[in-house]
Amino acid sequence: MENLRIRKTPLPLFSVLVFLLHFSSLHFPSLAYEPPDNYFINCGSNANATLYNHVFTADRFFHSKASSHINGGNQSNLYLTARIFRQESYYRFDITENGTYFVRLHFLAFASSSSNLSAALFDVSAFPNILNSGFMLLKNFTAKNSSGNSTIKEFFLGIDPGSFRIYFTPRGSSFAFVNAIEVFLAPANFSPKNYTSSSPLVLHTIYRVNVGGQEVRPDKDKLWRNWDPDDLYLKNSNSAQEAVSSQMPDYKEYELDGFVAAANDSIAPVSVYDTAKVMDNSSSSPSTLFNITWSFNVRRNAKHLVRAHFCDLVGQTADIVFNLYSNGNFTKRVGGPESMFGNLLPYYYDFVVESKESKLINISIGPNAEETTTKNSFLNGLEMLEIMEESAPIPNMKEPKSINVIVVVGSVLGGLFLICILVVGFLFGLKYRKAKHVETSEWSPMPAFGGGSTHSRFTEGTITGSPMTYLNLGLKISFAQLQQATNNFDTKFLIGEGGFGNVYRGTLSDGRIVAVKRGKRHEHSSGQGLPEFETEIMVLSRIRHRHLVSLIGYCDERSEMILVYEFMEKGTLREHLYESNLPRLTWKQRLDICIGAARGLHYLHKGAAGGIIHRDVKSTNILLDAKCVAKVADFGLSRSGPLDETHVSTNVKGTFGYLDPEYIMTQQLTEKSDVYSFGVVLLEVLCARPALDRNLPREQINLAEWGMNCKKNGLLEQIVDSSLKGQIDPSSLRKFSETTEKCLQEDAYDRPTMGDVLWDLEYALQLQQTAKHREPHDDSTINASSEFILPNVQHFPSHSSTVNPDDMTFSGVDESDKAAMKYSHN
Structure with missing residues (x-):
C-alpha cells in the first residue's frame, strides 16, 4: 500500500x-x-x-x-x-x-x-x-x-x-x-x-450469519467479514439441527434460474458452506416439521437485499425440494433433480424483502410436500443488507x-x-x-464616511415605534454633499429609474464615483418607501462581501431618503442579456456572473448575522463592475432573522415572474424563495429573454413555466440564446439546466440551498473550461465546508390559500421595471 x-x-x-x-x-x-x-x-x-x-x-x-x-x-x-x-x-x-x-x-x-x-x-x-x-x-x-x-x-x-x-x-x-x-x-x-434499480447501488450490511456454525472472525475471511452464529436469530431452536461436512465445498462458476454458484471462497468462506441447519426430523411435533425460521429486527419500512447461501450437506439433493419464504410469503423453490447443484456445490440466491410496519423480517425454509416425500431443507448462511435510498x-x-x-x-x-x-x-x-484576521476584515462593515446632518428622521423612531439604534450613524452623508456630487441631481447624471426612485451618477469630494439613489418625493410625506429605506441601511451597514453591492452612505435630512452605493460601471445583468445594444456575454462570462451572484446570496443566507432573505432576486438587481464581477443589489425588501426556523409569515412582496409560487400561496417566506427567483435568473441567462413577456404566445409568457416545459420535453437547447451557439459544452449545459430545474421546483422542500446551487454552478464552469473531467475545488481543504452550517428547512405543504390583492405589495412588475439601477458610463 x-x-x-x-x-x-x-x-x-x-x-x-x-x-x-x-x-x-x-x-x-x-x-x-x-x-x-x-x-x-x-x-x-x-x-x-x-x-x-x-x-x-x-x-x-x-x-x-x-x-x-x-x-x-x-x-x-x-x-x-x-x-x-x-x-x-x-x-x-x-x-x-x-x-x-x-x-x-x-x-x-x-x-x-x-x-x-x-x-x-x-x-x-x-x-x-x-x-x-x-x-x-x-x-x-x-x-x-x-x-x-x-x-x-x-x-x-x-x-x-x-x-x-x-x-x-x-x-x-x-x-x-x-x-x-x-x-x-x-x-x-x-x-x-x-436486483435492479434506477439508483446507484448503496447497501448497508445489517446481518451476516453463519447458519449452523460458529462465529467466523474477519481474519478467517478473505474479505475480512464477520459472520455471527445463527442461534440468536433462530425462532424455534427445536425446529432445526446442525449439519457439518468435513469435505471441501466444490466451488464452480455458473448461474441457473436465479441461483448463482459460488465461484470461490470470496463469496463466503469454507466455514460457512461446510455447516448448515437442517430439519429436525426427530421431533414428533407436526409444527416443527413445517419450517425453520430466523427472525431479524430491522428498521420500519426499509427494503433489504437478502442473500441466502446453500450447500447440500445432507447428500439428498435429487430428493430434496423445499421452499424459501420471506415474512411468510413464498420466495423461491429450491432443490430437485433438475437444479444441477449437486452435493457440496455452494450457491446463493439474492432477493429483496421489505420490513413494512413490523420492524421484523422473517426468513424461513420448509419442505415442498407436493414435489417430494423427503421432508427436509437446509440453509448455510444469510446476509441481510439494507438498501439505502436517502439522498x-x-x-x-x-x-x-x-x-x-x-x-x-x-x-x-x-x-x-x-x-x-x-x-x-x-x-x-x-x-x-x-x-483569521484577514477573514474578519473581509466581512467587516464598510469604514464610516463622514458628514453630519441637521436632522434625522430615525431619531424619531422606526415604523415599529422603536428608535433606530441599529443604523450606522457614521455612514451618514449630508444632503449638501450629495447635491454637490450630482450637480444638484442634474438629469445629465441620471443613470436609472426604479420603484424607489431615480439613480444618479455622482462624484464625492474624495474623488470616489458613486451611485446615488434618491427616493421619490411623493413617497416622503406618505411614508411609503421608508421601510425599504430603513431595511436597506440596516442590512448593508452590517454586511460586506465581494458579491454584494456596498453601501457608501445615506442621507435622511429634510425628509429625504437617499442611498449612496459603490458605482457599478457595467450596469445590470439584464442589459447585457437583452434590452440593450451592449455586446452579448460569452457563456463563461455568464457562468462567472451566476457564480458570483450565488456566492453573494449564499453569504446573505448563511454568513450574515441571523441570516437574510433578499426577497427580490432578479436580473436588474444583479449588477456588474468594470471587470464584470457580479454583485447583488437592492435590499429594500429583505427580511432578516434566524433562517433555521420553518418560515416567516409576511405579506407577499417581490417581482412578478420571479416570485416563488409557494410563497404566493402560503405567504410563508423562506430562503428557498430566493432560490426559486435565482432559478428564473438562470433561465434568463440561458435564454436571454425576460421572466415575463406578454407579447409572446400564451404558453411562452412565463419563462419559468416555458423553460421547464422545454426541459421536460427535451427541447431546452432550442430556446438557448442564439448568440451562444457553438459556445456551450454539452456537459456544462446539462449541469446548468439540471441546477435550474432544481431551483424551480414547486415545492420549496425539493429545492437546493444556495450553497448547493453554488457548488453545481462551479462544476458547470469546470466542465466548460476543460474537456477532461476534473474535480472542482481540488485545492480545497480537508475541512472543505462553508463557514456556516446548512439549515434544516422543513417541508411546507403546497396548499391553496386566499390572498388579498390589496395586501400584495410588489417592488415592481418586469414590464414597468426599466433597469431599476441602470448604472453605466453614460
Whole structure:
C-alpha cells in the first residue's frame, strides 16, 4: 500500500522542521491516495497500524493535539487514534476501476483528556460520482457502545471511475470522528443478482450469519467479514439441527434460474458452506416439521437485499425440494433433480424483502410436500443488507481560509518530537491568527464616511415605534454633499429609474464615483418607501462581501431618503442579456456572473448575522463592475432573522415572474424563495429573454413555466440564446439546466440551498473550461465546508390559500421595471 499523497505548500524554514512544517501549511483537498483502488486508512495517526494481519496506512504524519490516558485494552492499536472533525469534512479516494466496492468505517468511542468520543453526533454521506447526488450512509449516528467494543459499519457501493468522497458532518454543536476507513474493490462476481434499480447501488450490511456454525472472525475471511452464529436469530431452536461436512465445498462458476454458484471462497468462506441447519426430523411435533425460521429486527419500512447461501450437506439433493419464504410469503423453490447443484456445490440466491410496519423480517425454509416425500431443507448462511435510498445534499465546497483539524492521538511521543510539535504549533498559530484576521476584515462593515446632518428622521423612531439604534450613524452623508456630487441631481447624471426612485451618477469630494439613489418625493410625506429605506441601511451597514453591492452612505435630512452605493460601471445583468445594444456575454462570462451572484446570496443566507432573505432576486438587481464581477443589489425588501426556523409569515412582496409560487400561496417566506427567483435568473441567462413577456404566445409568457416545459420535453437547447451557439459544452449545459430545474421546483422542500446551487454552478464552469473531467475545488481543504452550517428547512405543504390583492405589495412588475439601477458610463 502506498503512502498518503497530500498537496502541500512548502515554507522556507530551517531544514530540521521542513518535513513537519509542510504539514502545518497544508491545504488538504481531502485525503487522496494513489491507485490501486484498495485503501486501508489508520485515521488520526502518524503511524501504520495492524488489524487481523492487515496493515492500515497512516492518514497523516502530523498531529496537532495529543491525548492522554488512552486505554485500548485488548483492542488493536488501530483504535488508539481517531480523527475529529468540528465542521463538515471529507476523505477523498481516487477510483480507477468501476465496480462494487466495500466501504467500512471503524468507530471506537474512547475518552481522552481532551475529547469524549461517545458524545459525538454526526452524519456520514458518500458521493460515488460528483455528477449525482450523494447518499446518506449514517444519520444522527453516535458510536457510543455499552460493551466498549468497536463498531464497524459496512457498505457496498457501486462506484464509477473518478473521485469518491466520504463526508463527515457534525450535528449541531457536536463533532464527528472516525478511527479507520476501508475502501476496496469487491471480486468481479460479487455484485448482487436479481436486483435492479434506477439508483446507484448503496447497501448497508445489517446481518451476516453463519447458519449452523460458529462465529467466523474477519481474519478467517478473505474479505475480512464477520459472520455471527445463527442461534440468536433462530425462532424455534427445536425446529432445526446442525449439519457439518468435513469435505471441501466444490466451488464452480455458473448461474441457473436465479441461483448463482459460488465461484470461490470470496463469496463466503469454507466455514460457512461446510455447516448448515437442517430439519429436525426427530421431533414428533407436526409444527416443527413445517419450517425453520430466523427472525431479524430491522428498521420500519426499509427494503433489504437478502442473500441466502446453500450447500447440500445432507447428500439428498435429487430428493430434496423445499421452499424459501420471506415474512411468510413464498420466495423461491429450491432443490430437485433438475437444479444441477449437486452435493457440496455452494450457491446463493439474492432477493429483496421489505420490513413494512413490523420492524421484523422473517426468513424461513420448509419442505415442498407436493414435489417430494423427503421432508427436509437446509440453509448455510444469510446476509441481510439494507438498501439505502436517502439522498444526501451536495455539500458546500466553500474553501475556508484556515485549517482547524484536531487529531486525538493515544501514543506517547518522544521528547524531541514533542518539542518539534510545539514549535510547529506556535508557527501554525501565527499563521492561523493571520488568516483569521484577514477573514474578519473581509466581512467587516464598510469604514464610516463622514458628514453630519441637521436632522434625522430615525431619531424619531422606526415604523415599529422603536428608535433606530441599529443604523450606522457614521455612514451618514449630508444632503449638501450629495447635491454637490450630482450637480444638484442634474438629469445629465441620471443613470436609472426604479420603484424607489431615480439613480444618479455622482462624484464625492474624495474623488470616489458613486451611485446615488434618491427616493421619490411623493413617497416622503406618505411614508411609503421608508421601510425599504430603513431595511436597506440596516442590512448593508452590517454586511460586506465581494458579491454584494456596498453601501457608501445615506442621507435622511429634510425628509429625504437617499442611498449612496459603490458605482457599478457595467450596469445590470439584464442589459447585457437583452434590452440593450451592449455586446452579448460569452457563456463563461455568464457562468462567472451566476457564480458570483450565488456566492453573494449564499453569504446573505448563511454568513450574515441571523441570516437574510433578499426577497427580490432578479436580473436588474444583479449588477456588474468594470471587470464584470457580479454583485447583488437592492435590499429594500429583505427580511432578516434566524433562517433555521420553518418560515416567516409576511405579506407577499417581490417581482412578478420571479416570485416563488409557494410563497404566493402560503405567504410563508423562506430562503428557498430566493432560490426559486435565482432559478428564473438562470433561465434568463440561458435564454436571454425576460421572466415575463406578454407579447409572446400564451404558453411562452412565463419563462419559468416555458423553460421547464422545454426541459421536460427535451427541447431546452432550442430556446438557448442564439448568440451562444457553438459556445456551450454539452456537459456544462446539462449541469446548468439540471441546477435550474432544481431551483424551480414547486415545492420549496425539493429545492437546493444556495450553497448547493453554488457548488453545481462551479462544476458547470469546470466542465466548460476543460474537456477532461476534473474535480472542482481540488485545492480545497480537508475541512472543505462553508463557514456556516446548512439549515434544516422543513417541508411546507403546497396548499391553496386566499390572498388579498390589496395586501400584495410588489417592488415592481418586469414590464414597468426599466433597469431599476441602470448604472453605466453614460
